[in-house]
Amino acid sequence: MKLSANEEYGLRCLVRLGYAGENGSITIPEMSQAEGVSAANTAKILRALRKGGFVKAARGKEGGYTLARPAGDIVIAEVMECLGGRLFESSFCDSHGGRTGICTRSVDCSVRSLWRAVQVAVDHVLSKTTLRDLLQNEEEMNSWVRTIPGPNGMRLLQ
Amino acid sequence: MKLSANEEYGLRCLVRLGYAGENGSITIPEMSQAEGVSAANTAKILRALRKGGFVKAARGKEGGYTLARPAGDIVIAEVMECLGGRLFESSFCDSHGGRTGICTRSVDCSVRSLWRAVQVAVDHVLSKTTLRDLLQNEEEMNSWVRTIPGPNGMRLLQ
DNA sequence: AGTAATCTTGACTAGAAAGTACAGATTAGG
DNA sequence: CCTAATCTGTACTTTCTAGTCAAGATTACT
Numbered sequence: 001m002k003l004s005a006n007e008e009y010g011l012r013c014l015v016r017l018g019y020a021g022e023n024g025s026i027t028i029p030e031m032s033q034a035e036g037v038s039a040a041n042t043a044k045i046l047r048a049l050r051k052g053g054f055v056k057a058a059r060g061k062e063g064g065y066t067l068a069r070p071a072g073d074i075v076i077a078e079v080m081e082c083l084g085g086r087l088f089e090s091s092f093c094d095s096h097g098g099r100t101g102i103c104t105r106s107v108d109c110s111v112r113s114l115w116r117a118v119q120v121a122v123d124h125v126l127s128k129t130t131l132r133d134l135l136q137n138e139e140e141m142n143s144w145v146r147t148i149p150g151p152n153g154m155r156l157l158q
Numbered sequence: 159m160k161l162s163a164n165e166e167y168g169l170r171c172l173v174r175l176g177y178a179g180e181n182g183s184i185t186i187p188e189m190s191q192a193e194g195v196s197a198a199n200t201a202k203i204l205r206a207l208r209k210g211g212f213v214k215a216a217r218g219k220e221g222g223y224t225l226a227r228p229a230g231d232i233v234i235a236e237v238m239e240c241l242g243g244r245l246f247e248s249s250f251c252d253s254h255g256g257r258t259g260i261c262t263r264s265v266d267c268s269v270r271s272l273w274r275a276v277q278v279a280v281d282h283v284l285s286k287t288t289l290r291d292l293l294q295n296e297e298e299m300n301s302w303v304r305t306i307p308g309p310n311g312m313r314l315l316q
Numbered sequence: 317a318g319t320a321a322t323c324t325t326g327a328c329t330a331g332a333a334a335g336t337a338c339a340g341a342t343t344a345g346g
Numbered sequence: 347c348c349t350a351a352t353c354t355g356t357a358c359t360t361t362c363t364a365g366t367c368a369a370g371a372t373t374a375c376t
Contacts, residue, residue: 001242001280003159003273005334011269027352040336047354060343061351076272084159110295111169114234114287115161121279122159129272137268163364185322198366205324218373219321 001087001118009037010045010083011076017055018071018131025064045083052082071135077126087122088115159245159276167195168203168241169234175213176229176289177296183222203241210240229293235284245280246273 012035020026028046032039046065049055056068067074170193178184186204190197204223207213214226225232 001159001161001165001238001245003246007159008269011272015269029352038335040338041334043353044335050353057353058343059341059351059353061349062344063342063352065353080159087159088161110292111166111173113295114169114283114292117283117287118280121283122276125272125275125279129275134268134272137271187322196365199364201323202365208323215323216373217321217323217371219319220374221322221372223323 004084006045006048007080007084009035009041010049011079013042013045014049014054014067014074014079014131015134017065017067018074018135022070023066025058025066027064031065048083049079052079054079054082067131071131074131075127076129076131076134077123079131080126087119162242164203164206165238165242167193167199168207169237171200171203171223172207172212172225172232172237172289173292173296175223175225176232176293180228181224183216183224185222189223206241207237210237212237212240225289229289232289233285234287234289234292235281237289238284245277246270 013031016031016034017024017026026034028039028043031037031046032042035042037045046055046057050057050065050068054068054074055065057063057065171189174189174192175182175184184192186197186201189195189204190200193200195203204213204215208215208223208226212226212232213223215221215223
């Protein structure tokens with residue numbers, strides 16, 4: 001159970017776009033440099049986010065990416081599903097469920113219900129979090145960081 | 159964020175061993191056939207579980223695998239870590255934290271704290287669940303299933 | 317000792333995910 | 347209409363995980 005690179009990068013890109021504001025547009029080279037990810041890869045991820053309907057792209061000169069909706073309407077659970085699929089895609093149980101789809105191998109089911117519990121726990125966090133929440137968290141951190149300068153130019157969080 | 163095949167198979171194997179009881183031994187061919195997974199792959203997964211200290215192996219004729227501890231002492235969170243690693247292994251933030259290990263790129267941190275929240279939610283489920291819990295769940299399901307025979311030989315759960 | 321059943325190990329192959337490259341399409345502005 | 351900046355789509359390469367295979371080591375039973 002690991003976070004995929006797509007999920008990590010993709011969400012970072014969204015946060016940065018949200019941070020740029022409603023009309024703030026960011027190009028692939030800009031995003032690439034800011035995140036330290038290659039332009040080709042950044043392009044690929046932003047493309048996925050566009051297909052998911054989270055961002056919109058403007059082509060040509062003066063083009064770039066913008067959030068497709070207000071940050072408060074972008075639910076992180078949906079973003080994660082777009083970038084990395086569902087946690088539990090039961091390839092195993094389904095093959096034993098027959099036409100009813102109900103798994104008859106009992107030993108499978110107890111495992112399956114555990115996965116379901118995990119999925120519920122994860123969804124409980126992610127489906128209640130919007131991009132706006134992340135941006136606000138960001139603001140808090142920034143103001144906090146600003147008040148506590150650390151040694152040799154670093155900012156300490158504790 | 160997906161469950162790996164290792165996690166899925168490995169946990170199934172553990173449940174089946176637990177189901178076989180404290181002294182119940184299962185060989186690789188038996189497990190292989192019961193789970194519908196190739197013997198070579200089953201062997202590999204059981205090996206991982208042995209290295210993790212969850213099962214013990216007896217070699218030679220009459221050999222096989224047995225639980226290394228009572229089912230109630232086997233915490234699923236540990237099993238999952240053994241089979242699939244931690245959810246959030248921060249490759250990204252750490253590279254921006256310098257010697258203190260604290261990430262100074264604010265845009266990273268809000269994402270990071272989200273991952274942490276997800277990890278906590280998952281751990282809350284998995285670290286409170288032992289193999290014994292899964293086996294009991296199993297028992298309940300079996301007795302339930304037995305009471306409701308479905309059409310053409312299937313057992314319906316609802 | 318011999319034999320058959322069993323786990324162990326390391327190397328190999330296949331497949332999926334991540335990352336790269338490049339030619340093509342679109343747009344703003346001169 | 348031309349150019350430069352920008353996204354788009356497809357195909358390629360690399361890297362990591364999953365799965366396979368064969369030779370070796372161990373044990374119980376005779």
